[in-house]
Amino acid sequence: MTTRTLATTVLFMLLASLTLTACGRQGEPLRPSVARAEAAKQAGVKDSTDQDIEVEDRRFVLDPLLD
Secondary structure, eight states, X not given: OOHHHHHHHHHHHHHHHHHHHTTOOOSOOOOHHXXXXXXXXXXXXXXXXXXXXXXXXXXXXXXXXXX
């Protein structure tokens, strides 16, 4: 093998391994408010999301990605 062929092979193997490792999913994506509440619950800190705050429910442009 020449140096160029070896370098090309290593480069393609590196790119393939990076691509395959990025395909895995850790879990369902959480909305930021839910993630914040869960993090506060695990830390044992009272979070402001525990309070009942009336807010108009509006759809965000990227909400379909989370549903």
